Amino acid sequence: MSVLRKIMTAVRGGAREVGELIVDANGTRIFEQEIQDAETHLRKAKQDLTDVMAKQMQAGRKVESLKKDIGEHEGFTVQALEKGNEELALEIAEKIAQLEADLVEQEEVHKSFSGHVVRLKDLVKKTERQLKEYQRQLSMVKTTESVQKASAAITDNFASSNSKIISAKDSLERIKERQQNTFDRLAAAEQLEGENSDKGLDEKMKAAGIGGGDDKSANAVLDRIKAKQA
């Protein structure tokens, strides 16, 4: 069952300790410990992996150097044969046989380390994926628990402070009223300021048709032209 589905069931059932129901009888703490242990294992596995990879590289280098040695000695054998020194050629050939035996052994070692590396890399990847999955689940469970506990604290606070829980509509109404008040106060202040300045006087005079000589409206211009025509 997915962790979200478990959370859903637990919350529907009214559980307060969601962690206990979902993760472990001991809640999220044990789960956190398990994640920590997995992290330690992962670190160890990565260390092992680097060690094995180093050994793999060493074995690879040995294989290369043995192959080079064998090639060189084959050349020496040819040279000895060319010089007619069969005895020396045989001696060199014996050395080659020994090098080839070493090569087979080193190649075996290299192959074994390579197999090890593949397996360890696979293990590290799997552990990392598992760990991420655990962390994601834990985070969901912990968030659910935290929200439930926070919600309980808020509800308790409401109850203890005796504050009346009013409906959303009433809340909105009160907020709107308060905002309107603030707005009205600002408008009144602006008006008061206007009245106290010359601007207020000018406006009053203009309204009374006094001092409106500089009326530059289109109508005024038209009236003037019409008057000239008459």
Added chain:
Amino acid sequence: MNIEDLAMRISDLSSFDGYQLDCQPIPGEVEVLQITVGDFDELPTYVSVSDTQILCITYLFTEDEVNAERRTEMLEEMLELNIPIPLSSFSKIGDRYVIFGALSNNSGIEDICHEIITLTENAAESISALEDFLS
């Protein structure tokens, strides 16, 4: 950032974006900060800090307030509004409908204040939009 840090830093700011922010800690198993924005006294935001995120929640209304006949219609409306509402989403805790926003634990004080103000404005806006479904 933990709750104490947050409370101190919000108190230090006299106002943010033209709004006065008031905060008050609420005791409990999980530390919660109650923050009110400007004139929105009735719609406080509750902030809690966890390992991974800062959660800001504002309560909208209770199940009792919802007009039972139009409940499904309202729920669908809320689902559809979830995307257009900037930074906030609807949810439900117990029998209370809420609007919430989550922030990274590494968010700066300005991001947090911005979130709280947006959430409060969204809360008022949402109640206004869903008013017809409420009794």
